[in-house]
Amino acid sequence: MLQSIPLEYYLVIAAIIFTIGTIGVLTRRNAIIIFMSIELMLNSVNLTLVSFSSFFGDSAGQVFVFFVMSVAAAEAAIGLAIVLALFRAKKTVYVDEVNILKW
């Protein structure tokens, strides 16, 4: 099964998913959906790391994916806490209605 799938296949899938995540971050207004798009981008990078790691037979890449996952978990907790605090203060989750940092 594995010999039939070339490395480029995985890399192209990862690039497409990364682009979808980028479009999501740039176009959506809901902060939670922007958040999920960031998760999409992180996951596509993980896919690239895993595919290189297993194509070169080196487990360091997969260890790195492990670290990326734990940082993503920490980021999810913090980010959702920020969204909660934002909603409590401004009664909105739409990022274009939040301008308290604008001068």
Add this chain to the structure above:
Amino acid sequence: MAIIAIASAILTIASRHAVRSAMALVVHFFMLSGLYLTLNAQFLAVLQILVYAGAIMVLVIFVIMLLNVGDEEKSKNQFQAKQYIAVGLAVTFSLVLVSMFIANFNVRQFDPAMSISAGTVQSLGKELFTNFLFPVEAIAILLTAAIVGAIVLAKRKLN
């Protein structure tokens, strides 16, 4: 599997309602876990379902339910032009990326025996506790700091 992964990723950013896009994202995470299995990365496939589809998505859905946000309505100000520019830039970026991958890589011969040993819990655990011992400790401190920070942010009144 890749097609379902890409389709659910598109559904994630395209659907108006946050809950629907969260469900599409769960499907996407499962498909990605299947892709890891085809790459002989069993440990990461399990971890993907546990951490992403389990922990992170529960957190996201919990926040969506808590905030009770409805359908996203159209923005009032001139947001559309900016959106089209953003999508155009992103598509150009992806085309550059894909063409680079297709043009520059000579297909490397794949050795299944090597990758099977690379993806097991045994070899990953050995790497984690020998070469990557310091990063593991640093991640532990980071996660502790994140928990404390999340509690502080969620408790305090913002004014």
